[in-house]
Amino acid sequence: AQTVTQSQPEMSVQEAETVTLSCTYDTSESDYYLFWYKQPPSRQMILVIRQEAYKQQNATENRFSVNFQKAAKSFSLKISDSQLGDAAMYFCAYRDSNYQLIWGAGTKLIIKP
């Protein structure tokens, strides 16, 4: 069965600096999707970025980018120029062949002003 591991329960970064959140996953499939979702204190789950496994190019959305290492089964999220509004729980998720999402336990990101 697929698993998703986020090894950092909490991370902190100074405002305007860069932070990287780690995510690893375990699968025997070759084609799949990976996601990062953000959950601010409002509790709303918001899609940050997604990556299709067959695409070698790393996905980028403004200040958010991923480092997708398919062979290593690693999918880290880099946040550049961190802003106070980036403070949230961040969840990594893997979409399996049944189109269900497998979720990591989350990383709490703290932004220091």
Added chain:
Amino acid sequence: NAGVTQTPKFQVLKTGQSMTLQCAQDMNHEYMSWYRQDPGMGLRLIHYSVGAGITDQGEVPNGYNVSRSTTEDFPLRLLSAAPSQTSVYFCASKETSLSSGANVLTFGAGSRLTVL
């Protein structure tokens, strides 16, 4: 505004009581699902539906029932609440077409349930 609407946002129950969490979406999404979120854990899938009249179990279905009589609505029922069901519940929906956008879940705002 278009999206996923969950009600109620907060609910306190006594052990053994029953209740229904409501979920409605106006995006004509075929796929709908219910997750629970507990501290230190990722979201866990309770039940899901790929269309009206079709439901299936997720990872943690025990103690919960669902039905899907319309495309828009996907209620989650607790028939006899237990303290172990204290959690935050999320409803989510998505398309099921072959477009890449079909993989993106749209979430409701969550419902915090406390069972005493």
